[in-house]
Amino acid sequence: MQEVKKLEIINLCKExxxxxxxxxxxxxxxxxxxxxxxxxxxxxxxxxxxxxxxGVLNPTSGKxxxxxxxxxEVHPSKRGMGIVFQNYALFENMTVFMNVAYALKIxxxxxxxxxxxxxxxxxxxxxxxDKKPAELSGGQQQRVAIARTMALKPDIILFDExxxxxxxxxxxxxxxxxxxxxxxxxxxMIYVTHDQEEAFAMSDRIMVMKEGEIQQIAxxxxxxxxxxxxxxxxxxxxxxxxxxxxxxxxxxxx
Ligand SMILES: Nc1ncnc2c1ncn2[C@@H]1O[C@H](COP(=O)(O)OP(=O)(O)O)[C@@H](O)[C@H]1O
Ligand SMILES: [Mg+2]
Numbered sequence: 351m352q353e354v355k356k357l358e359i360i361n362l363c364k365e366x367x368x369x370x371x372x373x374x375x376x377x378x379x380x381x382x383x384x385x386x387x388x389x390x391x392x393x394x395x396x397x398x399x400x401x402x403x404x405g406v407l408n409p410t411s412g413k414x415x416x417x418x419x420x421x422x423e424v425h426p427s428k429r430g431m432g433i434v435f436q437n438y439a440l441f442e443n444m445t446v447f448m449n450v451a452y453a454l455k456i457x458x459x460x461x462x463x464x465x466x467x468x469x470x471x472x473x474x475x476x477x478x479x480d481k482k483p484a485e486l487s488g489g490q491q492q493r494v495a496i497a498r499t500m501a502l503k504p505d506i507i508l509f510d511e512x513x514x515x516x517x518x519x520x521x522x523x524x525x526x527x528x529x530x531x532x533x534x535x536x537x538x539m540i541y542v543t544h545d546q547e548e549a550f551a552m553s554d555r556i557m558v559m560k561e562g563e564i565q566q567i568a569x570x571x572x573x574x575x576x577x578x579x580x581x582x583x584x585x586x587x588x589x590x591x592x593x594x595x596x597x598x599x600x601x602x603x604x
Contacts, residue, residue, distance in 0.1 A: 354382040355418070356506065356538045357403070362412035364398055364562075371410070373398055374562040380506075380540060385532050387549040388542045389586065390559035396542040399559075400508045403540070404433050416506075432499035433508040436515050438491040440483040440498070446470070447479040450497045457502070466501065472531070473497045489520035496528070500535075509541040513548070518600055525552055546586055547593035558582050 357380040364373040373395050380386050388396050401407035403414060405426035414422050421429055440449050450469055454462035470476045473493045483491055492512060499507055509528070513521045529552050532539050543549050549556045550570045558565040558573070558581075566578035574590075577583040 355379050356382040356384070356416065358413075358415040358418075359403075360413040360415070362399070362402060362414070363410045364395075364402065364407070365410045372562050373402075373409075375412070376559075376562075376564050378557060378564060378567055380538060381554075383536045383538055385529070385539045385541065385552060385554045387553040387556045388540065388559060389544070389546065389549040389556050391544055391585070394559045395562040396544075396559060397510055398562075400433065400510050400540070400542055403506075404431050404508055405429050429506075430504050431506045431508060432502060432504035433510065434492070434495050434499050434512045436511045436513075438483070438488075438495040440491060440494055442483050445480050445482060446475060446486070446494050449483070449494055450501050453498070454501050469497045469500050472500075473527075487520070488516050489524055492516065492524060493527070496531070500531075504537065506538045506540065509539065511542055511544065514543075514545070518597075519604065521548075528552070545593065546590040547597060550590060556586075558586055560585070 359376065359378050362373055362376050363371055365371045376399070388399060390396055398407065402409050405421070405424060409422065412422075413420055416429065441452065444452065447466060447470065451462055451466040454465055459465060467476065467479075470479055473496060475490070475493055475497060478486060478490060483494070486494065512528075513524055516524065525548060528539075541549075541552060553570060555567055555569055556573060557567045560581055566573065566582050568576070573582065573586055577587055
């Protein structure tokens, strides 16, 4: 991992309409080419953080720097970031090819057809290019969603629990594909999950969150060896062992 700062998140806070703060003054760096997971249980603020990074939600206070420049007020389309959600949100009436080509066409990219075919090939989707989303499996639809995000050549991709709606075998397959894509492309990835085992299998570093606060940011090894507090020990390490056991059982039976 190169230790060049791609993103610097500084004292970020979010409150929704005068309610309690859901993000309580968090600061962290994301390194260039890094795979960083944000791990925490439902409601701890993971999606809120991603939405502020991509720019569809204004922070109540704090700053976001990308490549050293303040992008806190920059429009989402000008941030060079893409996002992949749990529900694929594909255009149902368009083919796989058009789903991926659409944004390129709108941005009047001259070689958009070649560029689209190139991305489809990289994600093993070329044989599906003329199909509609309804004809695809969940895993295939999520590959199309990833291809569509890659089309605009973002230098950071955010993932919001992209695999949680898929069955176990597809989940295992796709996480390897996402990881391989990250290695091959060098794109910085921030990956939100509530699954300890997934975070450990994929990440360079894991940021553990609880109730809008960072508990620890560390490599998987470091988390296991030196959990920062009792919460990390219980929520991360104890659950990790349980998930590893369940997965081993699944692998034996399939
Ligand atoms: N639009 C909203 N208005 C008010 N509260 C919200 C809104 N969106 C999310 N929240 C609250 O913010 C907290 C964090 O939510 P979220 O970021 O979606 O968590 P996570 O993605 O970790 O499950 C939750 O308590 C949630 O109820
Ligand atoms: Mg969420």
